[in-house]
Amino acid sequence: MDIRRLFGANLRRLRDRAGLSQEAVAARMGVDRAHVSLMERGQQNVTLTTLWTVCEALGVHPVELFDETVGVDGP
Amino acid sequence: MDIRRLFGANLRRLRDRAGLSQEAVAARMGVDRAHVSLMERGQQNVTLTTLWTVCEALGVHPVELFDETVGVDGP
Numbered sequence: 001m002d003i004r005r006l007f008g009a010n011l012r013r014l015r016d017r018a019g020l021s022q023e024a025v026a027a028r029m030g031v032d033r034a035h036v037s038l039m040e041r042g043q044q045n046v047t048l049t050t051l052w053t054v055c056e057a058l059g060v061h062p063v064e065l066f067d068e069t070v071g072v073d074g075p
Numbered sequence: 076m077d078i079r080r081l082f083g084a085n086l087r088r089l090r091d092r093a094g095l096s097q098e099a100v101a102a103r104m105g106v107d108r109a110h111v112s113l114m115e116r117g118q119q120n121v122t123l124t125t126l127w128t129v130c131e132a133l134g135v136h137p138v139e140l141f142d143e144t145v146g147v148d149g150p
Contacts, residue, residue, distance in 0.1 A: 003127040003137060047120045052078040062078060062141035
């Protein structure tokens with residue numbers, strides 16, 4: 001399992017559930033939209049403090065970002 | 076909540092549950108014992124890939140490292 005892709009797939013799932021755009025999440029986090037896109041595609045090796053910033057932006061708990069039922073597409 | 080302290084408290088709890096010393100976990104992770112000690116004290120802003128290395132060393136899932144019932148001592 002690639003933990004970056006698991007995190008990214010859950011970020012996208014939770015963002016969709018919250019009805020937020022990548023721009024809106026980026027604005028809440030104080031980062032560029034491209035950073036959110038890269039995170040969702042599992043291409044960012046984020047730190048715990050960035051993980052917490054995502055949690056605050058989406059109003060979720062860290063465990064929700066590692067939920068395996070999300071289904072990580074492809075290898 | 077400080078996510079680094081939540082992670083550290085769970086790392087210590089799960090290491091104890093596995094009956095492993097900091098040296099043993101450090102050896103499994105390929106890092107120095109001091110690094111494990113700093114992580115347990117919430118003083119390391121680890122990345123997702125380091126988080127995954129901890130999971131493999133302890134045989135746990137990432138969600139277990141963010142369990143709030145562990146009780147993070149003090150402010």
